[in-house]
Amino acid sequence: MSDFKLRSMNAGDRSEVAELIYLSTNSWYVSHGRPPIFSGDPMSADIFFDVYEALDPGCGLVVEHTRTKRVVGSCFVHPRPTHIALGIMNSHPNYAGRGIARLLLKHIVDEADRLRLPLRLVSSALNLDSFSLYTRAGFVARRIFQDMYLAVPSGGLNVSVDVAGTVRDAKPGDVGAMVALEKELVGLDRAKDFAYFIKNAWGFWHVSVIEGDNGIDGFLVSCGHSGLNMFGPGVTRREEQTAALILRELNQYRGRHPLFLVPVDCGNLVRMLYDWGARNCELHVSQVRGEALPSKGIVMPTFLPETA
Numbered sequence: 001m002s003d004f005k006l007r008s009m010n011a012g013d014r015s016e017v018a019e020l021i022y023l024s025t026n027s028w029y030v031s032h033g034r035p036p037i038f039s040g041d042p043m044s045a046d047i048f049f050d051v052y053e054a055l056d057p058g059c060g061l062v063v064e065h066t067r068t069k070r071v072v073g074s075c076f077v078h079p080r081p082t083h084i085a086l087g088i089m090n091s092h093p094n095y096a097g098r099g100i101a102r103l104l105l106k107h108i109v110d111e112a113d114r115l116r117l118p119l120r121l122v123s124s125a126l127n128l129d130s131f132s133l134y135t136r137a138g139f140v141a142r143r144i145f146q147d148m149y150l151a152v153p154s155g156g157l158n159v160s161v162d163v164a165g166t167v168r169d170a171k172p173g174d175v176g177a178m179v180a181l182e183k184e185l186v187g188l189d190r191a192k193d194f195a196y197f198i199k200n201a202w203g204f205w206h207v208s209v210i211e212g213d214n215g216i217d218g219f220l221v222s223c224g225h226s227g228l229n230m231f232g233p234g235v236t237r238r239e240e241q242t243a244a245l246i247l248r249e250l251n252q253y254r255g256r257h258p259l260f261l262v263p264v265d266c267g268n269l270v271r272m273l274y275d276w277g278a279r280n281c282e283l284h285v286s287q288v289r290g291e292a293l294p295s296k297g298i299v300m301p302t303f304l305p306e307t308a
Ligand SMILES: CC(C)(COP(=O)(O)OP(=O)(O)OC[C@H]1O[C@@H](n2cnc3c(N)ncnc32)[C@H](O)[C@@H]1OP(=O)(O)O)[C@@H](O)C(=O)NCCC(=O)NCCS
Pocket: 024, 025, 028, 087, 088, 089, 090, 091, 092, 095, 096, 097, 098, 099, 100, 101, 102, 103, 122, 123, 124, 127, 128, 129, 130, 132, 133, 136
């Protein structure tokens, strides 16, 4: 009998999954000479369970140890009409290299093949264990992103971006135009996610859009939760539009240091972000298994909910 059993995640797994995410991520980074990713209370990582369960109840997966019944592996799955995204794959460091991640991934790959949908994710370029876990399963690396953070002064950033159009808060009526834009530029359809962010039932989401003569030309979501202050998902047609949206979101988080991923090939945008005080902290790679449109826009992925 195998030591490990795969099953669906349920409400009773919430705190064990949060602890596993906190422990396994920090332990991997510290054992590879990097600072821990999460600080403070391990339960702050429960945001991943809460958001994924709110968006896709019952879609998460855990691996349970057959003898102890403890959760030793977990992954969130995010099915959408155009693709399936997966994220926050973790296995307990005591059982590293024992095939837990492979077991989780095989189940997700089989389901994607059954539904004939591409799988998408972002994986750390510094973490070869996860990068190659996916490439060996048939994922293809598509685009590289710089992870940057910026300490926002308490008075906000005193800079401006020269851009045509109006940058404003998103409204529920913008969802259709946001979906159409992302479908055109990236080939994804995530109406449910956008409606959820704009509704902001838990009070830590914020969404900005940029509106030009022909409608919505870009959007950017931010998460202001104490356990994860991160921007994304976002997409625009041009770099200066992304800069304007990032600036607006940065000024929502005065005194904090939000994290955001920007495409490495957007040189002007990256230069502007350095001028504002941004620093690099990691690199991530978008990976797709199956068909992917060549991306036409400026994409900003996130880890919650995972996008690419
Ligand atoms: C990444 C992580 C999930 C891997 O979990 P794991 O349970 O130890 O992984 P598995 O035992 O299932 O095996 C991983 C597979 O990756 C592959 N792999 C790992 N390193 C590799 C390398 N350098 N080259 C080629 N393949 C490699 C192997 O193919 C291995 O399969 P194999 O046994 O057939 O050779 C785990 O290290 C972890 O939780 N890390 C911290 C959190 C994290 O970084 N998560 C990823 C977020 S996207």
